Amino acid sequence: MFERLVNRILLLLLLQVPVVAEARLTIEITGGAEGAIPIAIVPFKVIPATVQQPAGMALNQIVGDDLRRSGRFKILPEQDMLAKPSQASEVNFRNWQALNQDNLVIGKMEDLAAGRCLVKFRLFDVFKQEQMDGYDIPCARSQLRQTAHQISDIIYQRLTGEPGAFSTRIAYVTSLRGLDNKTTYKLQVADADGYNAQTILTSKEPLMSPAWSPDGARIAYVSFENKAAAIFVQVLRTGKREKVASYPGINGAPAWSPDGSRLALTLSKDGGPDIYVLNLISRALKRVTRNFSIDTEPVWTADGQRIIFTSDRGGKPQLYSVAAGGGNIRRLTYEGSYNARASVSPDGRLVAMVHREQGKYQIAVLELDSGHMRVLTDGNLDESPSFAPNGSMILYATRDSGRAQLSAVSVDGRIHQRLILDAGEVREPAWSP
Numbered sequence: 001m002f003e004r005l006v007n008r009i010l011l012l013l014l015l016q017v018p019v020v021a022e023a024r025l026t027i028e029i030t031g032g033a034e035g036a037i038p039i040a041i042v043p044f045k046v047i048p049a050t051v052q053q054p055a056g057m058a059l060n061q062i063v064g065d066d067l068r069r070s071g072r073f074k075i076l077p078e079q080d081m082l083a084k085p086s087q088a089s090e091v092n093f094r095n096w097q098a099l100n101q102d103n104l105v106i107g108k109m110e111d112l113a114a115g116r117c118l119v120k121f122r123l124f125d126v127f128k129q130e131q132m133d134g135y136d137i138p139c140a141r142s143q144l145r146q147t148a149h150q151i152s153d154i155i156y157q158r159l160t161g162e163p164g165a166f167s168t169r170i171a172y173v174t175s176l177r178g179l180d181n182k183t184t185y186k187l188q189v190a191d192a193d194g195y196n197a198q199t200i201l202t203s204k205e206p207l208m209s210p211a212w213s214p215d216g217a218r219i220a221y222v223s224f225e226n227k228a229a230a231i232f233v234q235v236l237r238t239g240k241r242e243k244v245a246s247y248p249g250i251n252g253a254p255a256w257s258p259d260g261s262r263l264a265l266t267l268s269k270d271g272g273p274d275i276y277v278l279n280l281i282s283r284a285l286k287r288v289t290r291n292f293s294i295d296t297e298p299v300w301t302a303d304g305q306r307i308i309f310t311s312d313r314g315g316k317p318q319l320y321s322v323a324a325g326g327g328n329i330r331r332l333t334y335e336g337s338y339n340a341r342a343s344v345s346p347d348g349r350l351v352a353m354v355h356r357e358q359g360k361y362q363i364a365v366l367e368l369d370s371g372h373m374r375v376l377t378d379g380n381l382d383e384s385p386s387f388a389p390n391g392s393m394i395l396y397a398t399r400d401s402g403r404a405q406l407s408a409v410s411v412d413g414r415i416h417q418r419l420i421l422d423a424g425e426v427r428e429p430a431w432s433p
Contacts, residue, residue, distance in 0.1 A: 025170075025194030025406065025426070027069050031416035037102055037159060039067065040076040044107040044121070045086035051111045059109060059119065062148035063155070066166040066193065070156065070392075071415030076101055088122060088131065096126040103132070103159065107151075115141050121151050123158060133158045145195060163390040165431075168192045170395060171200070171210040171219060172406065173428040174421070187221060189236065192431075194419060200234060201241075208428060209253050213260050216433045220244075220254035220263060231265060233280070244278060255299045255307075257324075264288075264298035264307050275309050277324060288326045297341050300324070302348030308332065310340040319353060319366075333366060335373050341383060345391045350411060352385035352394050363396050365411060376413040386431045393417075397427045 044059045060078075067073040082095040085106050096104050107121035122134035133154060139147045146167065153164030169189050176184045185207045190197040201207065205224040212219055213233075220233045229251040234241035245251045249268035256263060263278045275288040275298045289295045293313035300307055306321045313320070317340045319332040333339040338356035345352070348368070355364035355375060363377040363385050376394065384397040388408075393415070395408045400418070404425035408417040419426075 025190060025197070025419045025421055027194055028418045028420065029069060029071060029416070030418055031071070031414065034414075036072060036074040038074050038076065038100055039103040039105065039155075039159075040081060040096055040099065040101045041067075041105040042081065042084050042086070042107070043078065044109050044119075047108060047110045051109075057144050059107065059121075059144065059148045059151070060105070062145060062193075063105065063152045066149060066152035066164075067156065069193070069417060071410065071417075072156070072160060088124075091124065093124075093126055093129045101126050103155075105155065109144075111141075112138075117141050117144065117147075119144070119147050119151070123155055145191070149191070149193070162392060165388045165390045165392065166192055168389055169216070169432040170406075171212065171430045171432070172426050173207050173210065174426050175206075187219070189219075189432075200236065200239075210428060210430045211254050211256055212430055212432045213256050214258055214433055215260060219430075220256065222252050222254070231263070233263075244280065253297050257300050258302060258304040264300060264309075266296040266298065275307060275322065277307075286326065288322055288324070289329070295320075299342050299344050301344055302346060308342045308344065308351060310342065319351065332368070333373070339364075341385065343385045343387050343394070345387050345411070346389055347391055350387075350391070352387060352396075354383050354385065363394060363409060365394070374413065376409045376411070377407070377416075379407075382407075384428055386429055388431050389433050395419075395429045395431050397429055 041060045041064045064075045068075050085091045086108050104124040104126050105121060110118040112118060117139055119137045119139060123132045125132050137147055149166040152166040156164035169191055171189045174186045174188060185203045186199050187201040187207050187210055188197050188199050203223060203225045208222040210219050210221045218233055218235050222229055223232055230243050230246035231251050231254050232241050232243050245265055247267055247269035250266055250273050252266040254263045254265055261280055265276045265278055266273050267276045272292060273294045273296050275295050277286045277288055291313050293311050295309055295311045297310040298307045305324055307324055308319055308321045310317050311320050316337045319339050319342050320329055321332055322329045336355055339353050341354045343352040351366045353364055354361050357375055360380050361382055362375050362379055363382045364373050364375045366373045379398045382396050382398045386395045393408045393410055398407050404427050406419035406426055406429050
């Protein structure tokens with residue numbers, strides 16, 4: 001119903017849900033693709049053998065978990081392995097053929113001086129009995145998880161033909177209600193697998209709508225820390241932040257242009273909520289829509305030429321697009337009485353949205369060329385879709401058994417994941433570039 005959209009804008013439906021700071025997200029596969037690729041990932045040999053790997057840093061485990069979560073791979077359990085080679089000369093392909101494995105990954109982690117490591121891995125086609133890929137990757141010991149994610153990305157792309165997204169990050173908002181019944185809000189960033197959660201900002205007032213810059217170095221968000229909505233841009237590395245919009249009324253829904261030079265915003269400084277574009281270099285502000293309706297939730301098309309937004313100008317919330325400089329407006333969605341909160345795929349072909357179906361708010365995708373829409377989820381209150389940078393998955397917020405959590409679904413609807421906070425609840429997800 002349209003009241004949900006209005007309430008989002010006016011912040012009347014802020015969820016004050018408990019969550020433990022820096023709690024880790026655990027990802028569970030709730031549905032995978034048929035025909036998952038069988039792959040064996042042998043434990044990496046550690047040199048020298050006396051080196052103790054930190055808990056959770058076993059490279060084969062991290063890589064295996066990454067690939068398993070994608071829903072595209074079936075990982076051979078370690079106890080089923082007939083051998084554990086660490087270099088090509090030790091590989092007996094018949095062992096892996098007997099186990100019906102399509103692919104094999106082996107590797108080593110050599111501990112060097114001054115906290116440095118050299119990670120080596122090789123990927124084999126078991127039935128062709130040949131090496132498909134392999135690299136020697138120097139890294140700091142503190143970067144072993146990142147290196148494992150890099151290996152996962154390489155394997156994923158080599159075997160599927162699509163870029164991996166295991167080295168990326170996600171942002172989300174949590175809140176904690178204390179014993180004094182006051183709520184503390186946190187904007188947090190974690191690796192795509194839920195590890196290494198870091199708090200970017202803590203506030204006694206609500207935080208909303210995190211949005212990544214195209215280079216992944218900055219996050220824009222809405223803060224109510226001064227009892228009124230304002231939009232900030234914060235540099236992740238230094239923590240330096242800048243208030244870029246604090247006009248009277250609504251300041252909401254920041255969205256970065258593909259080149260990172262502009263933000264599309266929802267402002268009501270001139271009356272009702274409309275779409276504006278702020279040039280972050282010149283600070284020039286341009287009004288893009290002019291209508292008595294509510295225009296909100298802007299996102300840019302992949303080429304930066306147009307902005308897709310939610311509007312009730314047709315009587316019910318639907319998606320429209322407008323030239324980035326203003327003017328020509330086109331309606332995009334017609335199926336259903338409610339379509340809102342758009343997210344554009346990296347290749348520009350798809351738009352994810354919140355779609356109302358039989359009284360349920362679910363995630364759907366629209367093919368821009370054909371106009372074909374398909375519903376991907378079956379929740380009752382799914383919202384805030386955000387595409388993975390490789391376009392293969394959509395991260396979104398939902399509620400399960402009354403508890404707020406994050407979930408993800410593949411663009412074909414076959415692969416489903418749940419991202420469960422080990423304590424508390426979480427919302428407002430955004431996937432990094």
